[in-house]
Amino acid sequence: MGKQSEALLQFQHCLTLNSNFHAAQCEIKRILTNDASPLPGTVVELKSDVSQNLKGSNSGKELTSFVSFEEESLQDLKKKREICLEELDPDDNQAACATPECLKKKSITGFSVKKEGDLEEGASTDTTRVKSIRDCQPDFGGLLSTSDLECSLCIRLFFEPVTTPCGHTFCKECVERCLDHRPNCPLCKQSLREYLRAGKYNITVLLEELMKAVFPSQLAERKLIHQAEMAELSNLTKNIPIFVCTMSFPGIVCPLHVFEPRYRLMMRRCQDTGTKMFGMCMYEHGKSFADYGCMLEIQKIVFLPDGRSLVDTIGKRRFRVLRRGHRDGYNTADIEYLEDEKVEGQELAELQSLHDYTYQLTQRFYEDGDATSRRLLMHHGPLPEKEEDIQASPDGPVWCWWLISILPLDLTRKLTIFSDTSLKARLTQLKHILNVIVESRDYSS
Ligand SMILES: [Zn+2]
Ligand SMILES: [Zn+2]
The missing domain is CATH 1.10.4060 (LON domain-like fold)
Incomplete structure (x- = not known):
């Protein structure tokens, strides 16, 4: 939000509570080393922020750290920023040749390892905060934040990142969904017709290795979310995808020509989850689709160069629609399967x-x-x-x-x-x- 001084104070507050709080150390360093962001305006502003922060909190420990913060003049902070920036350059080269193992080591050690010279320099001040600011040894945890590895389409950490010929990177699923609609890069609009025609979305290995090394826990969390989504999409009675088109019947083949973006997504999901199944219902006026339908199983998909596909399916079980819904543009339904009454x-x-x-x-x-x-x-x-x-x-x-x-x-x-x-x-x-x-x-x- 551009409130650099407030942010600085809050992170300082964090460090007062836990001097080993790595994320706060990183953020302080980011604020102080980022040229684009203005440093706290004046000491007066800082003082008023401090007094606000101290309201309702009489901890002597906190007071000490805040007071020492006030003692830092703006010039000092700026000088420190210059030192930080100077130090960044040589280490950048190191970073460029880092192996995953090396990256791992860096992300573990991070701020907790201090340069000896820095310790001496920092001897005049004794608060954790100032030490951590001085301690600007760059590491990937500090240079790289999870927001640098976010997909601009889903605003989440990349999952199976792919890089388009124009050089932009997205999650594989996200770029495929974009190309369902038009064969252009969603960021630079460059034509991706040939890319789509090739139909190969290779994972950007380096990026995935980097994420594994620097943000292993975040990546694991992202994978769990993906698995949960897949599990939800695999359910064959709740929220099953419904293709609204024609009547189909158990045991009878039903060839489909898939061109609508929402059905391209549906077919891909059926393949990705491994169920290869979706419901087929015919359109019914006033209901969006009929109360009864048939599950279809994908037997074969032939993708055409422009992203359309020819899908061979066969009818499986009949079902009755219990509840209608939507997901990402297509219809869904909760269903129960029909079963013929048996006689003897x-x-x-x-x-x-x-x-x-x-x-x-x-x-x-x-x-x-x-x-x-x-x-x-x-x-x-x-x-x-x-x-x-x-x-x-x-x-x-x-x-x-x-x-x-x-x-x-x-x-x-x-x-x-x-x-x-x-x-x-x-x-x-x-x-x-x-x-x-x-x-x-x-x-x-
Ligand atoms: Zn994405
Ligand atoms: Zn692009």
Whole structure:
């Protein structure tokens, strides 16, 4: 906030409480060595700040340290800053050739190791603060703060940093999200079309090594946050990603052309979390998407040079939407999976014969169709085989879904059949529809 003198006093306060508080030492050094920031204006200002700071605090220890601070004249501080800056130069060269091991050592020793010469120089004053100011031996902890290693897109410590051809660095995930929208660097606007086309986001190894060496705990914390985010994204009942597009069915393939930025992000997340799953729902007016949908599993993704992708998926389980939500521009939902009711004994025998009869009808429909419907069938593949146990899958036999997906029915009607958890009801509906179609064919021929 530019309040350098207040900041200086607060950090000094910290050092009074704990003379080994490394972060406060670093900040004091930063303030005093940073040319761009003005030093505390006058001793009077400092005194008034001190008196404010002392209000309500009568600790003699604090008083001593603050009084000694007041004794420092502005000229002294400025002189010290010059000394600090002179000392920075030679050590900068050392820093440039530092190995990770060397960096580690530096960050550990930091301010606690003092130069002998400095100790002598500082003998005239005896407060911790002045010693720490004099003790301007640069180390990475002091030269580099976590804010220097922050991604300008997510304002957090870099995670898997990648550097674009224009020289800017971002988290891998952040730059990918930017490129979903436009192929330009978010900072300098330089075209990254070729970078996107190559599709290779290699980690900037040196930067990652540097973070490991200088900010190991912060990096570990950042990794934990990332893991927590991944775990949340992997949940397959709470806040699952919903692709709002078409109706899909268990066991039936569903090829997708992904071009919208939000769905590019969704596909990438499904890959990154390893679930490879997302929900597919059709659009429904007034609800943003229908109450029922099908989980799709990604089988193959082909990325096109401009970031679009062709995604082969296959339908898995049916689900009912319990609650709708949003995440990063796409829809999400809490869901429960649907499961067909199971029957036994006589009921099962009846169900089996209904099943066999409807399957026969379907075979007739498939084999006797005219040229148009045959083309349609070729597009959707052959009729799936009958299944040994018609109740084995919670969604019933796949061939029913194959038939429903190709039947020329109103989508609302399809959704009603889709949401029904009675195999008997589904087969009965299909039997009626097939009878009507087959009869009308017989009639027209
Ligand atoms: Zn980022
Ligand atoms: Zn750039």
